[in-house]
Amino acid sequence: MARSLEERQSITWEACREAVLLGPVSHISAVDMWKVERPSQTNFxxxxxxxxxxxxxxSRLSSPDAYVHCWSGLDSRHIRYTTDGIGVLNAETTWALMAKGTQVDGLTELGESMIRHGRTTESKLRDFVEHETFQCKAKCYDALTLMDSRSDSPKETQTRLCLYSYGLWGFTSNYSVPGISFDNGAAITLDLADPELLIGIEYDGDHHRTDRTQWRRDAWKRRQLESMGWTVVSVTQLDLSDEPHRAAFAMNIAAIRARKLGRPIALSTPLPWRKVACRMRRMRRI
Incomplete structure (x- = not known):
């Protein structure tokens, strides 16, 4: 992923050097220039x-080099310059303007990626939304509600949001399990965890299968956690690939929770992101 981000930045940077730009680089091009992961779902x-x-x-001029967008609120505060003088929208502005062509889950994913790479903070994103005038503010507020700055990868974000969409709450991102560590003293963490019920969820990318050292490390870690009463569920891209697989994954987690609680767990049909965000805001006020 790091190599891919480097490559995208390099390609975009080179295109900027060769183009006649009417304004600062923005939207998906700015995402590439900031060297963060693109949202998995966007119209740009x-x-x-x-x-x-x-x-x-x-904005009405035709450009062979670029799509030209218009935002009347744009001024010098929103622009950063590269060492060779290319103007790029700052991270907060880039994130907010991406909202027009990106769903709430993708906007959440992008915000968490920017935070993870140190490009911005959740408080800076919130401050931008509260004080600037732009389209799709409500979508940005919903994404801020769903964000978890502890998320360690886009796939972890997608996994957590999948559970949210089915009404499964209470999972902590990048959870450090107390009372256990690797031989070198490093903390043992779980991508997502329900510490109360001892349910852990781990997203396994291809390197977890193809890297022998990683595979052995994962197997040891899961054995140790299971000996402490944890149930650890492995998730792959297939589980997130379409709605039937996402539903099966959510039903599996609900069944594990039900078994541990000794009572049925209600599972909703996939909720619109606006409803998911509203529910989360209500729960935080309780």
Whole structure:
């Protein structure tokens, strides 16, 4: 993933050097320039650069090099410059303007990626939403509600949001299990955990299978956790690939919770993200 981010940044940077830009680099192009993961679902295509201008007359000009967007609130506060003078929207502005063509889950994923890579903070994103005027503010507020700055990868974010969409709450991201560690003293963590019921969820990318050392480390870790009463569930891309697989994954987690609690667990049909965010806000007020 790190190599892919480097490559995307390099390709976009080179395109910027060769193009005539009417404004600062923005949207999916700015995501690449900031070297963070793109949201898995977005309507913004990347066959050309994206730039943003404040003058609507400029946005109506045809450019062979870029898609030209218009945001009347744009000023110098929102722009950062590379060492060779290329203007790029700052991380907060990039995130907020991506909301127009990105669903709440993708916006949540992007925000967490920017935080994880140190490009911004949750408080800076919230401050931008509260004080700037732009489209899709409500979507940004919903994404902020769903964000967890402890998430360690986009796939972990997608896994957590899958559970949220089915009404399964109470999972902690990147949870350090107390009372146990690796031989070198490193903490044993779980991508997602319900510490009360001792349920752990681990997203296994291909390297967990193809890297022999990683595979052995994972197997040892799960044996130790299971000896302490944890139930550890492995998740792969297949589990997140479409709605039937996502539903099966959610039903599996609900069944484990029901077994540990000794009572049935209600599972909703996939909820719209607005409802998921509203429920989370209500739970936080209780």
């Amino acid at each position: 295509v990347s066959d050309k650069l994206h730039v943003t201008v404040s003058d609507p007359r400029l």
